[in-house]
Structures are given as structure tokens and as C-alpha cells.
Amino acid sequence: MLDVRGDFLALEQDPTLVYLDSAATSLKPRAVVERVAWALGEGAAPVYRGVYARAAAATEAFEAARASVAGWFGVAADQVVFTRGATDGVNLVRRGWKGLRSVVTTDAEHHSNLLPWRDGLEVRTIPLSDDGCLSPGALEAELAARPADLVAVSHVGNVLGAINPVAEISRVAHERGAALLVDAAQSASHLAVALGSLGADYLVCSAHKMLGPTGVGALVATPEALDRLAPVSWGGSMVESVTADGSQLQPAPRRWEAGTPAVEAALGWGAAIEYLEGLGASRVADHFDQVTAAAVERLRDIEGVRVLGPRDPSLRSAIVAMEVDGWESHALARAIGQRDNICIRSGFHCAQPLHQAMGLGPTLRASFHVYTSADDLDRFADALRRVTSVRFG
Amino acid sequence: MRRFERAGAAEQVIEQRRRLERLFRHAADTTDFWRSRLAAVDRLEQLPPVGKDELEKGFPDRVVSRTAHPPDLRLAATRGTTQRMICVHDFAKRDAIRAAMVRTLEVAGFRIGRRMVEIPPDVCDVVCGDLGEKDESVWRHLAQTLRDRKLRDPNSLRDLRGLIERRWVYNRVNYPPFGAGGSNPGPERLGMYTDRMRRDRPYLVKGLTTYLHQIAKHALATGAAPLGVAIVKPLGSGATPTMRRTIETGLGGRYIDDYGSAELGPIAAGCGDSVGCHVFTDLFVVEVLDADGRPCAEGELGEVVVTDLINYAMPLIRYRIGDLGRLLHEPCPCGRPAPRLQLEGRVHDALVGADGTRVSSFAIAERLHRLPFVDEFQIVERPDSSLVLTLTPTPNASPDEAAARDAIAEELGPGRVVSVKTARTLPPEPGGKFRWVKPTRLTAPASLSPG
Numbered sequence: 020m021l022d023v024r025g026d027f028l029a030l031e032q033d034p035t036l037v038y039l040d041s042a043a044t045s046l047k048p049r050a051v052v053e054r055v056a057w058a059l060g061e062g063a064a065p066v067y068r069g070v071y072a073r074a075a076a077a078t079e080a081f082e083a084a085r086a087s088v089a090g091w092f093g094v095a096a097d098q099v100v101f102t103r104g105a106t107d108g109v110n111l112v113r114r115g116w117k118g119l120r121s122v123v124t125t126d127a128e129h130h131s132n133l134l135p136w137r138d139g140l141e142v143r144t145i146p147l148s149d150d151g152c153l154s155p156g157a158l159e160a161e162l163a164a165r166p167a168d169l170v171a172v173s174h175v176g177n178v179l180g181a182i183n184p185v186a187e188i189s190r191v192a193h194e195r196g197a198a199l200l201v202d203a204a205q206s207a208s209h210l211a212v213a214l215g216s217l218g219a220d221y222l223v224c225s226a227h228k229m230l231g232p233t234g235v236g237a238l239v240a241t242p243e244a245l246d247r248l249a250p251v252s253w254g255g256s257m258v259e260s261v262t263a264d265g266s267q268l269q270p271a272p273r274r275w276e277a278g279t280p281a282v283e284a285a286l287g288w289g290a291a292i293e294y295l296e297g298l299g300a301s302r303v304a305d306h307f308d309q310v311t312a313a314a315v316e317r318l319r320d321i322e323g324v325r326v327l328g329p330r331d332p333s334l335r336s337a338i339v340a341m342e343v344d345g346w347e348s349h350a351l352a353r354a355i356g357q358r359d360n361i362c363i364r365s366g367f368h369c370a371q372p373l374h375q376a377m378g379l380g381p382t383l384r385a386s387f388h389v390y391t392s393a394d395d396l397d398r399f400a401d402a403l404r405r406v407t408s409v410r411f412g
Numbered sequence: 413m414r415r416f417e418r419a420g421a422a423e424q425v426i427e428q429r430r431r432l433e434r435l436f437r438h439a440a441d442t443t444d445f446w447r448s449r450l451a452a453v454d455r456l457e458q459l460p461p462v463g464k465d466e467l468e469k470g471f472p473d474r475v476v477s478r479t480a481h482p483p484d485l486r487l488a489a490t491r492g493t494t495q496r497m498i499c500v501h502d503f504a505k506r507d508a509i510r511a512a513m514v515r516t517l518e519v520a521g522f523r524i525g526r527r528m529v530e531i532p533p534d535v536c537d538v539v540c541g542d543l544g545e546k547d548e549s550v551w552r553h554l555a556q557t558l559r560d561r562k563l564r565d566p567n568s569l570r571d572l573r574g575l576i577e578r579r580w581v582y583n584r585v586n587y588p589p590f591g592a593g594g595s596n597p598g599p600e601r602l603g604m605y606t607d608r609m610r611r612d613r614p615y616l617v618k619g620l621t622t623y624l625h626q627i628a629k630h631a632l633a634t635g636a637a638p639l640g641v642a643i644v645k646p647l648g649s650g651a652t653p654t655m656r657r658t659i660e661t662g663l664g665g666r667y668i669d670d671y672g673s674a675e676l677g678p679i680a681a682g683c684g685d686s687v688g689c690h691v692f693t694d695l696f697v698v699e700v701l702d703a704d705g706r707p708c709a710e711g712e713l714g715e716v717v718v719t720d721l722i723n724y725a726m727p728l729i730r731y732r733i734g735d736l737g738r739l740l741h742e743p744c745p746c747g748r749p750a751p752r753l754q755l756e757g758r759v760h761d762a763l764v765g766a767d768g769t770r771v772s773s774f775a776i777a778e779r780l781h782r783l784p785f786v787d788e789f790q791i792v793e794r795p796d797s798s799l800v801l802t803l804t805p806t807p808n809a810s811p812d813e814a815a816a817r818d819a820i821a822e823e824l825g826p827g828r829v830v831s832v833k834t835a836r837t838l839p840p841e842p843g844g845k846f847r848w849v850k851p852t853r854l855t856a857p858a859s860l861s862p863g
Binding site: 357 | 465468469470471472473476482483484485486487489498500566
């Protein structure tokens with residue numbers, strides 16, 4: 020496993036902290052904090068506007084951040100539209116694609132990959148396997164019975180951590196004439212996410228789940244997929260010229276970026292990607308495999324704990340959801356948070372339909388990142404064992 | 413309980429002491445948490461009060477009694493502004509809570525079986541999954557349980573039992589909370605409550621006092637008042653004297669206070685004959701302490717500390733519940749010998765006046781509620797000790813900022829900078845309640861040193 024705890028200010032300043040809520044938001048490495056501080060201090064200036072040196076430097080830094088994001092997803096810089104996050108990216112596709120009529124999605128989606136489609140479109144959901152994965156066969160059958168304009172699925176489910184076979188889903192969707200949107204919020208820093216390899220037309224993600232700041236994310240798309248989208252927000256920066264009776268839009272991606280962007284957040288995201296690249300993709304991938312497998316192993320040993328999601332560890336990424344006999348999830352999360360300084364999520368995790376489909380009440384979820392250590396998992400398992408030693412009727 | 417109530421004051425003191433001694437022995441013998449704390453203690457007053465933080469650090473294995481019977485245990489968690497404290501109750505404690513609930517209602521002149529309406533605070537039911545109580549009929553719930561083949565499922569049975577108790581024994585109906593509409597949800601929403609009350613004709617209404625205050629004002633403004641309610645009681649909050657008058661006029665009933673919490677159950681009940689609530693001294697020892705931990709003088713404002721004489725599953729001794737109050741011992745016209753507790757809001761909602769004394773949120777609220785243009789309000793203290801007063805103005809009234817500043821200065825003394833803003837509504841806290849005063853708790857972050 021990686022040993023990078025010292026790179027994270029939150030862990031340095033709170034040495035006993037065990038942070039297992041990375042699927043909600045990740046901690047930030049020092050490099051990100053410093054880059055954001057630079058953008059707010061030494062580098063503070065507008066982008067795309069001034070002709071003076073500071074403004075030019077800010078614009079250059081901003082475009083460098085976009086280039087870093089583009090490189091991470093294996094696309095050109097003009098295929099990266101900065102948004103406020105993954106949710107904003109989904110909504111941009113929903114609003115920008117004027118001819119969009121029908122969407123196929125799954126029971127396991129985060130509300131942000133469900134509710135935007137429900138707003139005025141025909142939405143069909145495909146039931147999942149027992150492990151919480153989407154079967155390409157089930158998608159094939161659904162699209163054969165009734166075509167759809169778009170298939171929208173998560174790369175990794177935010178509750179069960181199930182990895183969907185996105186490349187295979189892409190093949191099925193495209194053969195049936197549907198475009199594919201991949202919600203990569205939970206996979207962008209964990210798995211290989213090159214747009215071409217995934218076969219996605221659209222991909223959305225949030226910086227804050229991949230070690231970056233909140234307030235920025237991206238819609239990454241093929242040029243053809245972007246061509247389908249009209250601007251959904253109007254204002255400065257997204258036009259080349261405005262006359263008394265018309266305007267000339269900027270080329271991609273700026274035509275979808277009206278107003279002043281979240282400059283410091285974007286720069287921080289660029290630093291996060293540089294940090295991840297510095298760790299090395301294969302080391303990061305190995306770390307997540309080891310942490311996830313170790314967590315499942317420890318939790319399965321605890322009496323009364325039922326681990327949810329894929330039994331095959333290769334189908335799971337850095338998220339372990341569970342139920343605990345005799346304990347209501349909020350009470351348990353609160354108890355170990357208060358006594359052991361362990362942060363773990365409880366509830367429906369913004370995926371209520373999944374819980375309903377599986378007949379579950381609120382669940383517990385532990386989620387990991389590069390800073391998660393074997394010691395963190397031991398402490399979590401010990402705490403869970405001690406707390407659940409007291410049972411309730 | 414009734415036997416204890418009928419006993420004389422001297423007998424009650426002896427019985428309370430006996431219960432306390434037994435609790436001490438049990439706590440010391442069966443929990444790691446209390447063993448060391450009680451080792452050198454003979455009297456209650458020698459034990460330092462215990463805060464939530466300390467109890468939470470040991471929850472559950474160090475604070476739950478080793479002799480507790482697991483199938484008999486249930487979790488109880490606070491839903492207040494802190495949403496933190498988790499407690500464990502066994503059957504005897506739950507039974508005592510039920511009995512105390514009945515006694516609370518009876519002290520107020522309510523007979524079980526009469527129609528009761530509750531309007532509890534809002535709970536988050538989407539993201540966090542805290543579903544609260546569903547207001548459904550017993551038959552519908554039973555039918556659904558049978559359809560789901562869950563008649564033998566312990567959780568389904570527990571839900572069914574709770575529903576029967578609520579609907580058939582207590583004859584209680586829950587109305588939905590204000591929800592996203594905040595403190596002032598608008599006339600359409602408020603009209604729904606007055607319409608339902610007129611239809612259901614409850615004898616007793618129990619609710620978050622901000623809700624009751626707004627419903628009463630709406631009833632008065634629309635000519636619907638009084639609604640014919642006989643008794644009004646608070647739920648998880650308190651009311652200032654001015655609020656009480658408005659609630660009584662608008663809803664038509666007597667406002668009778670009570671006091672309790674999720675972790676302790678009903679602690680004290682108002683009789684309506686005097687201020688404050690009679691402490692259930694057979695169930696609790698209630699103290700009010702000053703800033704140095706010494707007992708406050710008669711009627712002096714201090715921190716409420718409670719010892720639960722009934723909870724043997726998770727003993728709570730000198731527990732700092734987080735409220736401010738005054739203990740009153742002067743005789744009550746009702747004849748009950750138990751001392752009365754007058755609550756004045758949360759400890760962490762109090763501000764410090766210019767003379768260094770603690771000023772409760774209730775005292776400030778009463779001043780502001782007397783102003784005719786103030787409907788609801790919230791004060792936020794900023795790190796520089798200035799105050800931001802946000803108020804929802806009374807319809808058709810113009811806010812008088814100078815009068816609002818003067819009212820605050822009368823309570824806090826001179827020297828505070830107060831800015832005044834208006835809003836259409838005020839948001840609730842995550843637990844669904846509203847806070848009148850939010851003192852600053854933030855400390856400036858340490859400077860980040862790179863490298």
C-alpha cells in the first residue's frame with residue numbers, strides 16, 4: 020500500500036483521524052492547498068480578460084490546469100468543459116442536448132445521474148445483478164426492445180463500489196444507436212479513465228473526489244458529442260463578439276463556460292492530477308486493489324457485519340457498504356466517529372432507489388483513497404468490533 | 413409513580429436518596445466508565461458533571477452496563493441542534509418513559525384517549541435516511557406487512573406496536589413539519605394546518621414552538637382563531653411569554669410547558685398553576701449549577717445537570733444535558749411538593765453580556781418578540797463579537813432597526829455592533845429545530861506552513 024499520509028494536511032493536523040468517507044469528498048494533499056493559496060494570493064488575477072502580465076499568467080495557469088485534466092482523460096484540451104462538478108456536467112448534457120428524448124439508466128445511480136433525466140424525458144432503469152453491477156446483456160435486451168437516445172451509467176457505483184463493464188456497455192449502446200454518458204465521479208482517480216478506452220461519448224467527474232478542491236469538475240466529451248450541445252448558460256466569456264442583434268459564440272469548450280470560472284479550484288485540480296501522476300497510475304491502482312480487498316477481508320470477519328456489493332474483489336473499487344445487525348447505521352457512524360475519530364458515511368448516500376430496490380434501509384459506507392492505510396483499516400475494524408460487542412434487540 | 417407522588421416531601425427525599433445509592437452501586441459495579449469516577453465519591457455533589465463528549469468516547473462498551481440484557485436494549489439518539497448524544501434504554505427505562513409521558517399529559521389536565529396532534533421538527537428523509545415517524549393507519553401498515561411477508565420480522569412488529577400505541581392508545585395524529593419552507597412557510601402551508609385542526613378538532617396540540625407560533629399567528633390574521641384546542645404543549649423547544657400568549661390566543665388553549673429529551677425521556681411537567689415544570693423527582697435528580705459547578709441560588713440562571721434514577725442500562729449521573737434553567741422551590745398552588753425547573757434555552761445559545769454575565773437566548777427572544785414588527789428572528793454572533801440580526805417582519809409592518817438594536821442592548825448592555833437584515837423565512841438546523849441565537853464558536857485556523 021502507498022504511504023502518503025504525511026502529504027495530507029488534514030491528517031497531519033489531526034494525527035488520530037481515520038478518514039473513510041472519500042467517496043463523499045477526498046482529503047487534499049499539500050500540493051493542492053499550496054496551488055490554491057498561490058491562485059488566491061500571488062497569482063490572483065482574472066482569466067481570459069486583461070492584457071497585463073498578471074492576467075496573462077493567470078490565463079496561462081488556468082489553461083495549463085485544463086491541459087492536465089485533458090491529459091488525465093486522454094483527450095484534447097478543447098474536449099474538457101469546466102463545470103461546477105459531475106452533477107453540473109450531467110445537467111449540461113440534459114439541457115444542452117435539445118433533441119434528447121429518452122434515457123436508459125440503472126437502479127444504482129446517484130441521484131445526480133437520475134433526477135436530471137427524469138425532468139421531462141422518458142427514463143427507463145435496468146435492474147442490476149445481485150452484486151449491483153449492470154449486465155451488458157440486460158442493456159442489450161432493453162435497447163433491442165426499445166431504443167434510447169442515451170445510456171447514462173456510473174463507472175463505479177457510489178454505494179456498492181461495483182465497477183460496471185463500461186467498454187462493453189459502450190459497444191452495446193453504440194450498436195443500438197445510443198450515446199453513452201459515464202458518471203466517473205467515483206472512478207476518476209481510481210481507475211483508468213481515458214475517454215477513448217471507455218468508449219464514452221460523455222464523461223462527468225468532480226475534482227473534489229480526486230484530491231482536488233470543491234467547486235469544479237468537468238464534462239469531458241468527444242468533439243461529435245459536444246457538437247450536439249447548445250449553450251445552457253449565457254453571459255461573458257462564452258462569446259467572441261456581441262452586436263446589437265446577435266452574438267458569435269466562442270469555440271468549444273468556452274461556449275459552455277459563461278461567466279468567471281472557478282480559477283483557484285481549477286488550478287488546485289491541476290495540482291491534484293500532477294500529484295496523482297507523480298504517485299504513478301499503476302501504484303495507485305495497486306493501492307486501491309489492496310486497500311479494498313483488505314477492508315472486505317477485515318469486515319467479513321466481524322460477527323453481525325454484512326458486506327454488500329460484489330463478492331468478486333476485482334469488480335469492486337475502493338467502496339465497501341455494509342449493514343450491521345442490531346445497529347441503525349446513523350447511530351453506529353456517530354458512535355465510532357465520536358469515540359474513535361473515524362469518519363464513515365451512513366444513510367442512503369444519495370442513492371435511495373438502489374436501497375429500495377435491494378430492500379435496504381440506510382447503510383454504512385467506508386470509502387478509501389491514496390492516504391488510506393492498513394492501520395486505518397485495523398482501527399476501523401477494531402472500533403466496529405468493540406462497538407458491536409454491545410448488541411441491541 | 414403515583415405512590416411516590418402521594419408521599420410526603422420528606423419521604424420523597426428518602427426514597428430518592430435510596431434510588432441514587434442503588435444507581436451508584438450498579439454503575440460502579442457494571443460499567444468501566446463509572447467505576448473509576450465513583451470510586452472516591454460518597455455524595456452526588458462530589459462527582460464532577462459529565463459531558464456528552466466524555467460519554468461518547470466510551471460508547472457503548474464502556475458506558476453500557478455489562479448486566480444489561482441485549483435483546484432488551486434500544487438506542488435513543490437526540491435529534492436536537494447537536495444531534496449527537498446516543499443513549500441506550502432497557503425495557504424498564506422505556507416503561508418509565510411511557511408512564512412519565514402519561515403523567516406529563518395528566519398533570520396538564522389531559523386524559524389519554526382524547527384526540528392529540530403532534531407536529532414534530534423536520535427530519536432529513538432523503539440523503540441521510542432518517543425517516544422519522546410515518547403517519548399511516550394501523551390497517552394499512554398491517555396490510556403492507558402481510559404483503560411483504562414481514563409479520564415475523566422484529567422491526568416490522570416493533571413498527572406495528574408503535575403505530576398501535578400512537579394511533580389507538582394515544583389517539584395521536586402527526587402533522588408534517590414545515591419542511592423546506594423554514595420558519596415562515598407561507599399562508600398556503602399554514603392554512604393546511606389550521607384547516608386540519610378545524611377538521612380533526614384535537615384536544616391537545618404538541619409541536620415545535622416556532623411551528624405553533626406561526627400557525628397561531630396565521631389563525632389570528634385570517635380570522636380563524638381560536639381553533640378550539642384545549643391544551644398546547646411544546647415539543648423539543650420552548651416559548652417566550654409573548655409567544656405563549658400568541659399561541660394561546662391563536663389556538664385557543666392553555667399553553668402548558670414540559671421538559672424532556674430523547675436520552676432521558678420526560679423530566680418535568682408544568683401544571684399550569686405557576687411558572688416552570690415540576691421535576692419528576694422519583695425518576696431524576698435535577699440540579700442547576702453555576703459556572704464553577706456550585707449549586708445556583710434559588711431562581712438563579714445556571715446549567716441544568718440531570719441524574720437518571722431509572723436507566724440501569726446506561727447510567728447517566730450528573731449529566732450535562734446542555735440546557736440553561738432556574739430551579740424554584742417556593743410552594744406551588746397545585747400542591748405538588750416537587751421543585752420546578754424553568755428552562756431558558758441551550759447553554760451554547762447563550763451570549764455574554766457587557767457585564768460578563770450569561771444572557772440566555774430566551775431573554776433576548778422575549779425582548780425581540782415584544783416588538784410588533786418582529787415575526788421570527790435569528791441572531792448570529794460574528795468572530796469580532798458584532799451581531800447580525802435577521803428577522804422575518806410581521807406582515808404589513810416596517811422593521812424599526814433602531815428599536816431592534818435597543819432591545820438587544822437592553823439585554824446585553826452597550827457596546828455591541830448590531831446589523832439588521834430582513835428575510836422571508838429562516839432555515840432550520842439539521843435536526844429540524846430553529847435557533848434564536850448562534851454565538852460564534854469558530855476559532856481562526858492556524859496559519860498553514862508550507863513544507
